[in-house]
Amino acid sequence: MNGTNKAINDTNATGTDFAVRLAAISKTYLWGSVGVEALKSVSLEIYRRSFNVIAGPSGSGKTTLLNVVGCIDSPGSGTVQVCGVDVLSLGDDALSDFRAKNIGFIFQNFNLIPVVSVYENVEYPLLIAREAKSRRRERVLKAIESVGIADLALRRPNELSGGQRQRVAIARALVKEPQIVLADEPTANLDSKTGTAIIELMKKMQAESHCTFIFSSHDRQLFECAEETFTMRDGCLVGHSYGDCRK
Template identity: 60%
Template sequence: MNPHVRLRGISRTYRLGAVDVPALQEIDLDILPNRFTVISGASGSGKTTLLNLIGCIDRPEAGQLHIDGVDVLALSDNALSDFRARRLGFIFQTFNLVPVLSAYENIEYPLRLAGVPAAERRERVLELLEAVGLADRAPNRPGELSGGQRQRVAIARALASRPSLVLADEPTANLDSRTGAAILALMRDMQRRYHVSFVFSSHDPGLMEQADDSVQMRDGRIVAIHRQEEATSELAA
């Protein structure tokens, strides 16, 4: 199976005052298509930095990163922005919905930015509202929705551009356990329905238990990879 995302020798260092802090060190990782991949580790392990690099929000100092066969590090800033808008979706633990827009308008927003025609925008938004169980909440603004409902809107928005890859940073962190479990079930359903890969950073045991592939990080390095069908753990060198 060809990897959806391939990272080789990825390193990232941040400057804090007069000190260089290595956030990622020589990361090699393949993310397979149409899978639930969870990146786990303690705070400061590098999982959010890795997610930001895969999401083309940040760039490494060294290494190679290919997504869908595209060398994204070779793209110009404009080409990278276009690639990110068309190929990637994002879900945040704080939802990041626009408070003055309705649920419908929040989902539609990235399609407007991408220049999708009005009729197609409407078709996609209504389909996604139905898929996430919020067809009756289309006119409601985020302040009129529960946390679980807001996360459902965020999931629909992430899928609106029909990305091949959705990245989620602690998507259940601000939800109670029952709502978190329902959101997890919804994301799994969306993965199967739309044939999209999900990559999460998470501390949530429920999310890690249901992962197809689990990547464990410590001190900026991958220390173990577990792939469900292999039922083995590979220790990083």
């Protein structure tokens, strides 16, 4: 199947069933005077409250796709609906607010603030959102407890293993209770056992929080953890399949 996925052909589905709807998204980066087509007319729909992987080799367009869904980057053409909102029609301030409220990010290099504690790293999105101190405390403690790092609250990131750092990043992404969590190659800097544990934790957190999770990976072993797999190659969506674990 090229450039589409089954959900698009699901005649029982309605627009409100989807967390993400991309239609004919294209994106070309300029390298000097040479254009690199990172996305070529990609269309896909991702159900709300589902756990998904964007699969594909390095350079296939996974990061570009996640950046478009995360409203970090805009495509050259096509339409992007996230949580039912046509995000390309939003101005800069409205888009920043939308992103801050609705989307959590997890990165392969963890992107934690090195000079503050685990607790303060997880609290940071709530400070930005101007949550009251007592409410912040309640939510941070719940988030670090749920990813199993409550005993590490006062440590700095450089005192943690890679797996522990990624747990902090997961807590930070979830603490603001976003609609969607995007994780770009979250296991790329972890050994395979820790990587599998992190994906399983993400899956558990997705089930508990009822958000939509989308992670990218080039590791085949991890694809079976997902309910739906979207496969990219050379900027095209070249495959889509449902996992055995689909609810």
